[in-house]
Amino acid sequence: MRTARRFLIAVAVAAFAVWILLPGGGPRIEDGSVLILDLEGEFIETAEPPFFARFLGNRGRPFVSILSEIAKAERDERLATVIFRIRDLSLGWAKAQELRDAIADLSAAGRHTVAYLELANFGANLEYYVASAADETYAAPAARAPVVGLAAEYLFLGGLWERFGVEVEVERIGRYKSAAESFAGRSMSDATREMAESLLDSVDAQFVEGIAQGRSLPEEAVRDAIAAAPIDPAEMQTWGLVDGVMQLDELVEHLGGGDVVDAEDYAAVLPSDVGFDPVAQFALVYGSGNVVTGKGRASPNGSPILASDTVADALEKAAEDPEIDAIIFRIDSPGGSPLASDIVWRATQRVKAEGKPIIASFSDVAASGGYYVAAGSDTIVASPASITGSIGVFVLRPVLGGALEKLDIGFESLTRGRHADLQLSTRPLSGPSRERLRAEVRSIYDLFVERVADGRGAEPAEIDAVARGRVWTGAQALEAGLIDELGGLRAAVAVGKRRLSLDEDADVALVVYPPPRSLADQLVEAMGGARLTLVPTPLDGVVARARPWLRALADGAPAALLPFSLEIH
DSSP states (O other): OOOOTTOOOSOOHHHHHHHTTSSSSOOOOOTTEEEEEEEEEEEESSSSOOGGGGGSTTTTEEHHHHHHHHHHHHTOTTEEEEEEEEEEEEOOHHHHHHHHHHHHHHHHTTOEEEEEEOOOSTTOHHHHHHHTTSSEEEEOTTOOOOOSOOOBOOOOOHHHHHHTTOEEEEEEESTTOHHHHHHHOSSOOHHHHHHHHHHHHHHHHHHHHHHHHHHTOOHHHHHHHHHHOSOOHHHHHHTTSOSEEOOHHHHHHHTTOOOEEEHHHHTTSOGGGGTOOOSEEEEEEEEESEEESSSOSBOTTSOBEEEHHHHHHHHHHHHHOTTOOEEEEEEEEOEEOHHHHHHHHHHHHHHHHTTOOEEEEEEEEEETHHHHTTTTSSEEEEOTTOEEEOOOEEEEEEEOHHHHHHTTOOOOOOOOSTTGGGGOSSSOOOHHHHHHHHHHHHHHHHHHHHHHHHHHTOOHHHHHHHOTTOEEEHHHHHHHTSOSEEOOHHHHHHHHHHHTTOOTTOOEEEEEESOOOOHHHHHHHHTTTOOOOOSOOTTHHHHHHHHHHHHHHHHOSOBEEOOTTOOBO
């Protein structure tokens, strides 16, 4: 694994607020110190966590902040050991792989890396996958067994609408565009099952291979341990999955002691304190959340959105800034509006016209509209487990006449124009109108394929062969020609340095575009419609994943979206 030894992200948002309050310099760190970093909760692709997340523990922490802290530790010779205390994580497999890579780079830089598992739930496969990258792994005595094998669930809501007398008309382009199937169907089609099995196989292979390499075990031994699960911490040690079982204070003593530095104190260490000296500046532009038209950074519930005008403006301003040498377009999006996607795509072309490299870096998900916005980049980089592709379009049209009849509500409709019934919600479309709708969906799909073909230097027919709504992992997408390189944010920065003929070890500062807003600005946006949920329910995750599709259903417009129930545990 190539190690970017002198790379450091200069925009650790979590640390910035501390830096500006200090009179100068960072805390005193003694030689041989032990740093404890917490890996817990949700990490998101944004420069600023949702406003209310500040009052709800560590939920919504910018992912770049933990990468920055690890990068600082990588070159901090005062640290002998870094312990990663791992609890429940809310992130995808691509981010998990980036954490693994960062831990491996830390080890290569001479720090002794130790993972400490404090897991309360069964099935913490991803958490253990991250932990297995460390030099040593330990578990708390009361921790639960994490490795039980991967599972994915898919929901099909067609029967639900039927119970209420609602018919859902679907037009889609792409045999594998199963987002529409999830809403209108009752079970998996053969095409969806083929895609789902392929995705699960790809992630599972990466999961087992990563653990085997990290723990120096044969893959067969890892699969045997998974088959024996759930197992308690002592049994995990017998299987070779951990090196010991003890309390955290006992672990520090076991490792030889030394001054303990907690994460909060270490956040005050300045990049310059560890020798960071950038020779270039790269803009970091985020494209996170559902793709929508207009301006904004967060939805009413506080989650990030990829708003076309905001992101396009950020790309263009970064291209015009003479102090910016290249642009990293960091994407974590399941897609959304094709129109909004095309607006952002056009902005990437204007960036290229300015002569500045633009490198797309895929996080957990960059699929459908999330792939569309990246298609025109100079280079696309994705982690092996990134979810991408899904080049396809669908439209959902609810027909509410049956539901109204069940409620004894009368209705009539009048139209002027041959296809005016496209605007009605009480009756099915006429034959000519359905053909017109199908033609519109086909037109959007053809434009999508054309944009991808132009960006990939391929013929539309070649792209269509790997499109048709099919979702791929990053590893599969590389083979299909949809991305250029495997890796995370560090790999994307390395690409930018190569394109600018910079030395591989050159320091590069990442500058967020648009810059993080003040707390006052975030409060104004949050109070404009944010809804605060203090008590989570078992349905919260399902509702969150369904929200983009519910919006598409309500809008009645074509959508480029990933299957909402695609989540591998």
